[in-house]
Amino acid sequence: MRQNDATEAFLKSLPELKNGQTFRFGCGPGVSCFNACCGDLNLSLTPYDVLRLRRALAMNSADLVHGFTQVSTERVTGFPFVHLRMLDNAKRSCPFVRPEGCSVYQDRPGACRTYPLGRASKAGPFGSLEERFFIVREAHCRGFEQGREWTSGTWLKDQGLKEYSESNDRFIKLVSRWKTKKRPLDAKQANMVFLALYQADDFQRFIRDMGLFKRLILSAERQRLILDQEEACLEFAFDWLELVLSGQSEKLAHL
Ligand code: SF4
Ligand code: SF4
Secondary structure, three states, X not given: OOHHHHHHHHHHOOOEXXXXXXXXXXXXXXXXXOOXXXXXXXXXXXXXXXXXXXXXXXXXXXXXXXXXXXXXXXXXXXXXXXXXXXXXXXXXXXXXXXXXXXXXXXXXXXXXXXXXXXXXXXXXXXXXXXXXXXXXXXXXXXXHHOOEEEOHHHHHXXXXXXXXXXXXXXXXXXXXXXXXXXXXXXXXXXXXXXXXHHOHHHHHHHHHHHOHHHHEOOOHHHHHHHHHOXXXXXXXXXXXXXXXXXXXXXXXXXX
16 A cells, blocks of 8 residues: 555544544643653654754754655655655664654644644545544543644644644645546656755756746745745745746746
């Protein structure tokens, strides 16, 4: 089974948290299982996760990718997927866990923020996106025995997931759109996708060196933002990849 299908199948095997339903949960340094969930993980990193982690660690993207991740290629679409590499110790610990907790807490990946929920989303008709939530109840986690009641909405808000979900949804739409072509990206396209989505600092250099803006309709203000802010650059990367891979983008056009 492919990685993404396996993740989706795993989520759908769990109890669903329907809209408006609640679950009780609390977590913090006082719990007896503190840090028990920060190891032995198959943790996918989205392009936005990589951007936030890179910034938290003050590393360039190439060093982050080589130092902390594994990259796989999705068989059907040929899209590159990035996973956080666990340490080679008995617990297969996350490289960022410390006795006092997560050392990148403010910039922790979306999956860590979502836990103990799992989010499954897929592209729906007319550009919509359908999302569902599932409760991941693991035996070692004592969080369900304490805390307050949450809906999926209040939990996601509390965990600061808005930007993560918005960016991830664009990624899902990009991959879903390409999937309809029923062929994998070629090597050149896959390299371009990787550069644009996971290496915002290098992509900004590429934009400058290749004079990419000269061939696109883009306001001077947006050009400035793309080269100054990595979030704006990632947003542009999604638009640009839509344009070059499928020939059209809602927010970007060739001159
Ligand atoms: S990034 Fe932080 S929260 Fe996520 S698994 Fe690692 S230590 Fe835990
Ligand atoms: S309560 Fe659950 S989420 Fe919190 S530290 Fe323990 S295992 Fe991790």
